[in-house]
Amino acid sequence: RELLELLGVADEVLPAESDNGASASPEDRGEGLDVSGAIEATAAFAPGVNEALNARLDAIRSAERELLLLEEGFDDQERFVSSFAAGEAKDLVSLNVSGTMMTARRCTLRAVEGSVLARTDQDDATSFVDGWTSEDVGDWIENVDGTPDEVATTFRSHGITGRELLALDREGLRLLGIRRIGTACLLLEEIRKLGRRSRGEAPFFEHSPYCVEKILDYLRSKWLRDNGFIEGEPLLPPAVRASERKRFEKTVEHFFPGGGADLILGRNSS
Numbered sequence: 001r002e003l004l005e006l007l008g009v010a011d012e013v014l015p016a017e018s019d020n021g022a023s024a025s026p027e028d029r030g031e032g033l034d035v036s037g038a039i040e041a042t043a044a045f046a047p048g049v050n051e052a053l054n055a056r057l058d059a060i061r062s063a064e065r066e067l068l069l070l071e072e073g074f075d076d077q078e079r080f081v082s083s084f085a086a087g088e089a090k091d092l093v094s095l096n097v098s099g100t101m102m103t104a105r106r107c108t109l110r111a112v113e114g115s116v117l118a119r120t121d122q123d124d125a126t127s128f129v130d131g132w133t134s135e136d137v138g139d140w141i142e143n144v145d146g147t148p149d150e151v152a153t154t155f156r157s158h159g160i161t162g163r164e165l166l167a168l169d170r171e172g173l174r175l176l177g178i179r180r181i182g183t184a185c186l187l188l189e190e191i192r193k194l195g196r197r198s199r200g201e202a203p204f205f206e207h208s209p210y211c212v213e214k215i216l217d218y219l220r221s222k223w224l225r226d227n228g229f230i231e232g233e234p235l236l237p238p239a240v241r242a243s244e245r246k247r248f249e250k251t252v253e254h255f256f257p258g259g260g261a262d263l264i265l266g267r268n269s270s
Contacts, residue, residue: 041054041057042054061232065221065230068224068230069217069220069221072220072224073216073217073220092104092105092106093105093106093109093120093202094202095120095202095203095205095212096202096203096204096205097204097205097207097208097209097212098205098206098207098208098209100209101202102209102212102213102216104216104219104220105223107223108216108219108220108223109219111219111220111222111223111226112219112222112256112260112263112264113260114256114257114258114260115255115256115257115260116254116255116256116257117215117219117255120203129162129163129165129166129194129195129198130162130163130166130198131162132161132162132163132165133161133162134155134156134158134159134160134161135156136162137155137156137160137161137162137165138152138153138155138156139152140165140194141155141187144186144187144190146182146183146186147183147186147187148183151178151183151187154176154177154178155176158176160176165191165194166191166194166195166198168187168188168191169188170184170188173187173188207251207254208244208247208248208251210241210244211240211244211247211248211251211252212251214238214240214248215238215251215252215255215264217238218235218237218238218264221235222235236266237264237265237266238264249261249265252264252265
């Protein structure tokens with residue numbers, strides 16, 4: 001009965017208690033049922049009642065999935081606080097989204113390969129940049145998208161260490177022989193980002209916090225599904241307010257170039 005009352009149809013499908021006060025049986029009351037898994041769509045009652053029951057059950061399952069995502073987000077925040085208290089925050093990444101601080105697990109950011117968020121976390125050794133050798137610096141430059149291959153060789157040949165890398169400015173790059181303006185600007189931007197991460201500063205994204213939180217919720221859900229914690233219906237695109245839809249699409253396209261954006265937005269990439 002409690003479940004059917006929750007669904008709003010108890011009076012339509014269950015008999016009332018008897019005049020002598022005897023209550024319905026446990027089976028009639030619905031005791032011991034697991035709303036999320038044990039109850040299946042019904043066809044046992046009149047069509048109108050079946051439709052009402054099944055619609056309410058679908059709504060409960062949808063709400064339960066949303067609750068799971070919220071719990072995952074709260075768990076991330078709790079782990080963030082707990083891990084810092086214990087001196088271990090290696091599994092968590094902080095993001096500064098237009099002044100709003102957010103926290104996500106590394107596996108969440110890596111749920112879609114090749115994304116900007118995945119690359120945010122690609123360098124677990126950034127806290128040790130000061131100790132990088134010239135070989136380490138060359139390896140890092142080779143992973144900077146858009147940088148010509150010879151640039152890494154130039155840095156290695158000049159013996160540029162991690163600490164020297166963080167101190168480089170435009171004049172320093174010119175002295176190293178990096179004269180192409182586009183390459184110099186790209187390197188300076190990536191060096192600045194590396195410096196922020198090496199100091200433990202959260203990477204800054206000038207985007208809508210609402211849109212980024214929706215993206216993180218989707219990535220959490222994808223990671224849970226990919227690792228067998230969620231089963232059932234295919235993963236749906238995030239539900240976004242109509243007023244934020246265009247902004248959300250642009251934000252997704254920024255963070256997930258190519259097929260990643262099509263996946264999250266539910267586009268048919270065929």
